[in-house]
Amino acid sequence: MSSDAHHSGISGLGGEVLEHTDVKVSHCYQCGKCSAGCPLSEEMDYPPSVIMRMLQTGNPSLEDKVLRSFSIWVCLTCEMCFARCPMSIDIPKMMDFLREKSLNEKKANPKAKEIVAFHKSFLDSIKYTGRLYEIGLFVDYKTRTLKILDDLALAPKMMKRGKLNIIPELIKDRSGIAAIFRKSNKKNKN
Amino acid sequence: MSKIGVFVCHCGENISATVDCAKVAETAGKYDGVAFSVDYKYMCSDPGQSLIKSAIKEKGLTGVVVASCSPRMHEPTFRKACAEAGLNPFMCEMANLREHCSWVHEKGEATTEKAIDLVRILVEKVKYNHSLNEIKVPVTKTALVIGGGIAGIQASLDIANTGHKVILIEKDPSIGGHMSQLSETFPTLDCSQCILTPRMVEVAQHPNITLYTYAELESLEGFIGNFKAKIRRKSKSIDEKLCTGCGQCTTKCPVKKIPSEFNEGLGKRTAIYVPFPQAVPNKPVIDRKNCTYYIKGKCKVCEIVCPTGAIRFDQEDQIMEVEIGAIVIATGFTIKQPDFFPEYGYGKYADVITGLQFERLASASGPTLGEIRRPSDGKVPEKIVFLACAGSRDPAKGIPYCSKICCMYIAKHAMLYQHKVHGGKSYVFYMDIRAGGKQYEEFVRRAIEDDGVNYIRGRVSRIYEKNGKLIVNGVDTLLNAMPVEIEADMVVLATAGVANEGAEELAQKLHISYDPYKFFAEAHPKLKPVETNTAGIFLAGACQAPRDIPESVAMASGAAVKVAGLFSQDELTREPIIAVVNRQAPPVYSSCVGCFLCVSACPYQAIEKEEIKNRNGEVIKSVAKVNPGLCQGCGTCVAFCRTKSIDIQGYTHEQMYTEVMALLNEY
Amino acid sequence: MTLGFYPGCSLKGSSREYAESVLAVAKAFDIILEEIEDWNCCGATAAHNMNKELSLALPARILSLAERQGFKEIVVPCAACYSRLTVTKHELGKDPALKASVTDANGLGYSGSVSVLNIVQMLDKYVTPNLAGRVVNPFDHKVACYYGCLLVRPHEILKFDREEDPQSLDALMLKAGATPIDWAFKTECCGAGLSVSRTNSVGRLSGKIIGDAKDRGAEAVIVACPMCHSNLDMRRDAINSYLGEKIDIPVLYITQAIGLALGLDRKTLGLQRHFVKVSV
16 A cells, blocks of 8 residues: 555545556656557557546546446556556556456446456356366356357367366365455455 | 854744744843844845944944854855955854754744754854955966867857967867757758858867867866866877878778768768868878777878878877866767667667768768668658657656757758658657747747648657568557557657766766766756856856757857856955964974875865974974965865864864854753 | 476466477476476466456465475466466565465465576576587478567566567577577567457457568467467467468467477477467
């Protein structure tokens, strides 16, 4: 927890960003180098430099738009923006925080339904077995998204090449994993 | 019997906000030896000073303590006031109630108590003050100007025109600096060399200016009005008196492929060379690192073809000692090569160049005779992209400050390109446009409105080469950060302006301060831009911070006036706060035992040996003697002296002891 | 010579051939790679996108297990796992309060003493010094070395190679007898975790990568990350669809390429498991 947030005069979501990630949105001078290098900026509703600007304004309606944006979900955390930013602003870290907050406040963009579903299915899979069970992941994902037909042809091809395990790998300390999940979810409810 | 006057200043609210000034004055008034004590709102103002003067006259004061700001602020003011009232100025001391008390503490009793303590100890000290007289030293009326760019040239001419002598030294073979490399200057689009070269010639021909090129400062000693400089005249391997500048040697030299520094690596030069055709002096130098004779012992073609026999292979560097009274530093700046931006491909792709390289392409005397051509294949670029802030305003990789001149020269470059390549397309990726000078904003608007330069607000993420084109990936932040990709033929990077290599060493030789970026420090950023904290040394031009030509010229003239002002007096007065070795009556003569530890301790070589002789001329004892002209009053000798025989006037052992005891006795 | 080995979930399943080639190359140099006992999934992209505490606790458990087993160094061939483990080690090392809060959930003790090596670091340290003499079948092809995102960024934390135009894979391939080409997409993202949820984006991003490699005459693309391999190989249909043409350039793991240069058997290296036929 950075004590800067108390004195810096940044309020609202920008202040929370500072408190949880040490990223100070006032450092951004809107050069746009992040958006220029972002591989997915053309698919985003608000490219990263625009997200920074929205957070700089402290305007609650813009902050809401940030949490409801598609940008934060389609962001790949490829770290290209951070590598090139002249002010060394850790945008990927900020994106992780915005994503978590967006989920907790149930503001995830509907267009990101598949992306969020994939992450949830992934985590659900490892919660019970400790290691990823790909078939389990696919089944869970298709249940969540109803995209039954997508990639259906892929499964046999993968199986033919020995890339798909029928039986999940279970680790011994599954209760330890469950405990980790429990503890981290409890934190999120706060 | 002392009659001391205490004057406590409120300094507006600076002191009175946290210190009870009335109480301080009242308490001081009760001390033994204090004849007058008062507090007032602004002691440094006219009425404040009149208060002091009338008190001196009416009460017959023998000493004055002004309790106010730092002596660095107003000691001269109050000492002058005392002098005008007939009191020796060194009977006036200042208690610093502002920087040492009111500004650093909260309001309260403790703060006022501290203020009272500060006043008391100085009252006690002043009781032991003696009248002192200023020391006069002569002034050498010759100036040394280091650096022969536009700032150095201007300063030299201005000083020389006031009738004083100037020695101008320049480390390159010719004067002219970066201005001689430019093609045209903003905002007038004057041909740079056309306006510069007449001045260069004037410098060479001026009777009051002695010009040494290929020369650097070796060392400096002394103080204002009385410097001794050693100058290293690097060996040019030419006898300048015999050389006529005919150019036969440079034409015949077989080593022709050395990248030309003047052309920023875009052209080539020979080993014996004149940097550019309009060089002053127009005499060559031999680059020993690349000359076949110095490497292998062979060739000597230049010696063979020289009609006057001016080549001197055995010539050595010469060290010259000169006496000067003032120094103007005009060593300029350099650009930071942008190879630390691997994403822009500078150094990897031949067609990604710096702004200064673009100047050489655009210049009629450059490697392409003024045509804009790609270094890779010599073709004229149909699409050119300019990137602003390639190194400046970039804490992650470059430097955090703004280099000031780039917005203007980018507009100029884009305009020159449009004028030379009709139908060509130019783009500028910028973050802000800084065009604050006279006619500057209008100049940039011309580029956008009349010459059709495309300004895009956003930075470029990366540049890579594909099929002979440079793919520029940028963004337009004014259009919701829309990606902008341009297939360019050439990219020009606006590099950062940084301090010259060797700036730090030069500053240390001159004993002047410099900032973290190695730019030389001015004495006060607002009010003393051309002076340094070292008396007698002045600054002109971009060695202090990146700046354009009009500002460099203005600063150079400013520095010249300071020098002329210095030289307008025949003598300089120095403060008598210097060390003195005591003398006593015979048979002791002096408590000094002649160990001379002080002589080795003195950083200014200001202490000598003196022989005390009797009437018959026999030497009784050798003692130390301080040269009042050189002593800077640092006190190192006082700390070293084992017999306490040496003391600083105005800060004697007695005075210091009294201050400390005055502080402690209260408790 | 024994090193700790963290395969991660993909090396056990959809990128099994990577594990096969890593183990084959290690065996050829007498290096024993011992799997960390009872290792768990590091959480990959999903964890850090959804829950910070979880994204640190899962890798922390792995590091604690490695410590408990007495490993000084562990090899992590998957670039994403390498990134998560290194970032976790960095974050917990920086903030003692965070470390306490995260590691008390695993009840295993954590001191941050284990070194995390990516595949290139492992090869450079233990294989490269002896590689030159062992090459029997030089990999005499033009290769485009693809680093992806997480091997080289962010440099302040990973401190490996360099972010722009990295050279470590190129140097390795040179030693294996290949001709690494200079190309423009060494570190541009392949589309990462969007493989399932947004395959079109992967088609575009990976398509640009394959497209540039092809334009510059590459005969193979060399990778060091199972996610990148999956996107460039398994998703070749989406790539071809984006580029509007069918591209046959195979994608090999660095260890497969080195394995071939060492003369190891193609089946041992798992080359038959690829979607795009490995013609080199």
